[in-house]
Amino acid sequence: MRVLALVTHPDDAEFLCAGTMSLLGKAGWKLYMSTMTAGDCGSKELGPQEISAIRRQEAANAAALIDADYHCLEFKDIFINYDQPSILRVVAHIRKVQPDLVITMSPDCYMIDHEITSKLVRTGCFTAGMTNIITPGQEPFNKVPHLYYMDPIEGKDKLGQVIEPSTVVNISSEIELKTEMLACHVSQREWLRKHHGMDEYLIAMKRQSEHTGQKIGVPFAEGYRQHLGHAYPQDNLLAETLSEFAVLR
Numbered sequence: 001m002r003v004l005a006l007v008t009h010p011d012d013a014e015f016l017c018a019g020t021m022s023l024l025g026k027a028g029w030k031l032y033m034s035t036m037t038a039g040d041c042g043s044k045e046l047g048p049q050e051i052s053a054i055r056r057q058e059a060a061n062a063a064a065l066i067d068a069d070y071h072c073l074e075f076k077d078i079f080i081n082y083d084q085p086s087i088l089r090v091v092a093h094i095r096k097v098q099p100d101l102v103i104t105m106s107p108d109c110y111m112i113d114h115e116i117t118s119k120l121v122r123t124g125c126f127t128a129g130m131t132n133i134i135t136p137g138q139e140p141f142n143k144v145p146h147l148y149y150m151d152p153i154e155g156k157d158k159l160g161q162v163i164e165p166s167t168v169v170n171i172s173s174e175i176e177l178k179t180e181m182l183a184c185h186v187s188q189r190e191w192l193r194k195h196h197g198m199d200e201y202l203i204a205m206k207r208q209s210e211h212t213g214q215k216i217g218v219p220f221a222e223g224y225r226q227h228l229g230h231a232y233p234q235d236n237l238l239a240e241t242l243s244e245f246a247v248l249r
Ligand SMILES: [Zn+2]
Pocket: 008, 009, 012, 114
């Protein structure tokens, strides 16, 4: 079985789903971590090419800790559009990976790049099997993968409304590894450390994991909502696979 975490920026997966990815790896799944952008706007000192090169490597280092394959789809920060070329790029990637399960950004989040990513991945999963959608070099993928949305950053949408997850995964056993993965993003961690005068990067991740854990009475957890619209698989493959760790709400 294969899981593809297709998120917007290097570090989004490390914040929101790395514990779950690690558990799926331990269950024998092949892991793919992909980002839409290389995080080219993630620096005040370095130009877009310099910081992108650094952040691609940081993301690859983090993915390597759980033996995941890392790939960047080379979109640009702030300029992710819902249009034909973007949809085709996402469809081609899904066809290449052939995932059984896809994890992506919340459709409701503080940042439009996150929300557009969510829409592109939703359409990509639905469309990857359509023979009349042509992606050179890639054959149509003959199923709609199970699709899950991670919790938004800080668990709230852009209006401050709390987004309640319906599947919560206990990642307490993975929190140290998840922290190590996030710490691979040295460029972002250092920037926040200077800015806040403390290790806000790692603290913020742990704070959210802890807050989600409280929802099911465990130290640390990650929350998801499953896409259950027409034509998508209706069984909860994530919860069934991680039955020892997952709680439905
Ligand atoms: Zn992000």
